[in-house]
Amino acid sequence: MNLVQLKYFNTVCVYQSVSAAAEYLHISQPSLSNAIKDLEDEFGVTLFFRHHRGMSLTEAGEKLFEMCGDLLSRADTAERVMNELGNKRNLLRLGVPPMIGSLVLPGIYNDFAKNNPDLSLEISESGSFELSRRLSDGFLDMIFLPHNKPIEKNLVSEKLGMLEIACCVPKGHPLQKKEEIKASDLHGVPLVLYKNGFYQTEEIKRWFSASGVVPNILLQTGQLSTIETIISSGAAVGFLFRRLIERNSSLHAITLKEAIYAEVSLVRKKDAHSFSYMKAFREYINKTKIFER
DSSP, X not given: OOHHHXXXXXXXXXXXXXXXXXXXXXXXXXXXXXHHHHHHHHHTOOOEEEXXXXXXXXXXXXXXXHHHHHHHHHHHHHHHHHHHHTTOOEEEEEEEOHHHHHHHHHHXXXXXXXXXXXXXXXXXXXXXXXXXXXXXXXXXXEEEEEESSOXXXXXXXXXXXXXXXXXXXXTTOGGGGOSEEOGGGGTTOEXXXXXXXXXXXXXXXXXHHHTTOOOEEEXXXXXXXXXXXXXXXXXXXXXXXHHHHTXXXXXXXXXXXXXXXXXXXXXXXXXXXXXXXXXXXXXXXXXXXXXXX
């Protein structure tokens, strides 16, 4: 047994899928499956039950999963600490929801990355719930988190600002004449939303539920470009940060009757090692004042 095999096994446990784990690890599915099989053969145990709908851990698999997480985290931290001390190329793993990514990533790549040539950036785009899980499991160092509740006590957060969620329609849409919009105004109107697990989707669904309106969801996707394209075509109405809508000349923002804001914080684990370049990144983000209204 070696650390690479444990890393592969742990990733499959987290994603509950060989294909998703292989994609995250940037290796082929057969290579990953063979690594798991080698572990099973070495100890004479079965680590996963294979089902037609996925896989689940056996008792032996659960025992190994309990033990390997902390070991891998310590090994990863040790390697990165020594690389930092040896002035080798460092790695910063950031988690960014797509809408926030469209606001921060251009500056991060054009400014921060260029001024820190010894630093490699690994960016993961996903919904806030998935990013929070990856942070908790040690796959990410810091995440941009939109939220409306206090941050968990095992996390350290820095508030960056607030972003307003607005109804988004194409220019010329019949709803454009409204200064503000209620959920009942969208009864039966086709909607395009992010997938479940994205902050704004959960908030918008609660907004509809509070008014007793069942949203007519045409499509849910994880791609901002897809949402903007579908709204621009007139096929559906959506919900985006006002700041993004105002940057697109083909779209129009309508204020929600019951306003929804996302507080945006930069979040990291409290008990995780804080590398010097993480501090440098926090200072950079705060200096840019991207989220100030």
